[in-house]
Amino acid sequence: MGTGFTVAQLRAAATDAVRAPSLHNTQPWRFRLHDGGIELSVDPARRLPATDPSGWAARVACGAALFNLRLSLAVAGTPATVRLRPYPTEPDVLARLVPDLPRRPSPAERSRYAAIPRRFSNRAPFWPDPVPADARWRLGEAARAEQCWLELVIGVSAVNAFAEIARSAHRVLERDPAYRAERAAWVRAEPSPDGVPTRAGGPQAEPQDLLPARGFGGLDRAPGRDFEPEPLVAVVGSAGNTVVDQVLAGQALQRVLLAATDSGLAVSLLSQPIEVPGAREALRLSLGRYGTPQMVMRIGYGQPGVPTPRRSVDEVLDLAATRT
The missing domain is CATH 3.40.109.10 (NADH Oxidase)
Structure with a gap:
């Protein structure tokens, strides 16, 4: 096992994580480094009280960001072990990632990772071609x-x-x-x-x-x-x-x-x-x-869609709470 992730690794992985989808593109996630582990939290300030009163959509969005986070770390050769809901007294912290054994990424992981910047919702009509x-x-x-x-x-x-x-x-x-x-x-x-x-x-x-x-x-x-x-x-x-x-x-x-x-x-x-x-x-x-x-x-199948913007990674990192 590695000794812990660095701020540079957190920043690189979070840059990929924020490309995940979220309801109304609210981007309801935050990331921090805590005792060498990367932690993903739901951002209560970005919940949708009328549309998402239970927080379901925010947690699904954070789960999507978590997958990108895992994939980014794996492709960098530093895969992580994930623990969900790690702290009973901190319900907003949804996942903690700590370094697993270093390894080379698989071709499938590389292909999935290459799709991250090309993935976005396409709300236009599709062509009639069937999906094989x-x-x-x-x-x-x-x-x-x-x-x-x-x-x-x-x-x-x-x-x-x-x-x-x-x-x-x-x-x-x-x-x-x-x-x-x-x-x-x-x-x-x-x-x-x-x-x-x-x-x-x-x-x-x-x-x-x-x-x-x-x-x-x-x-x-x-x-x-x-x-x-x-x-x-x-x-x-x-x-x-x-x-x-x-x-x-x-x-x-x-x-x-x-x-x-x-x-x-x-x-x-x-x-x-x-x-x-x-x-x-x-x-x-x-x-x-x-x-x-x-x-x-x-x-x-359809014409290329239009990507939605994302906040800068600095806006979603809690570096003040980081302890390495």
Whole structure:
């Protein structure tokens, strides 16, 4: 075992970690070095009280950042052993990473790592090209590697049933003025290090759309650029719904997203059916799965999307708390 990570290693790994997705691009994470270990905490100041009152979305986002953190360290030849929820008296600290035996990264790790800067949500319509079976298999394997499951919603009737659950959840959320105001507060018409830029918000919703879209102020779509009539929908789920389960689901989500990016696929996230408890249970029952759905994705092929900005790594490091 190594003696501990350095500030330079923390900074390098956190630079990759912050490329993870988060609801409304809130980036709800903080990193510190404590007794030679890198610690990841959820940032309570960046929670979404109306949209995410339980903190589920923030913890899933931190789990995704944790996967990038692990991958960055592994590719640098300094892999880590991870302990989740290391301190019972500090519930905001979600993970502690300490050095494992040094080793060379595998080709698969290098490929996943190369996908980090190319991964971002694509809210535009996708092309009609089907996702081949081998790519679908890779996505399922990625979730299983992180102790989670991935279920594909396949077939017209199954997709239509899911779409009804998603639209119903969307209607419930849209009836809440606090939810609408919170979303609007994170839309960015001007350059900003966080939030969702209008240029990345996707086209405005139209009545014929099968799946709901959040109103991020996107542009009107071009003629003939409707969304795909039978999208490939994938659900990532975990065995339970504890804090640890949610962090595991975030790691699985990011591993799936990087596998999709490495396969040339475009992905957008649909969390409305997860945010409404009744819709989440209806989704679980429709899938016939034990456990808890944690995120829904629309997957396909499309034009390159628009990356969302990130805060500088210095804004998410707690170096004052660092002890080496």
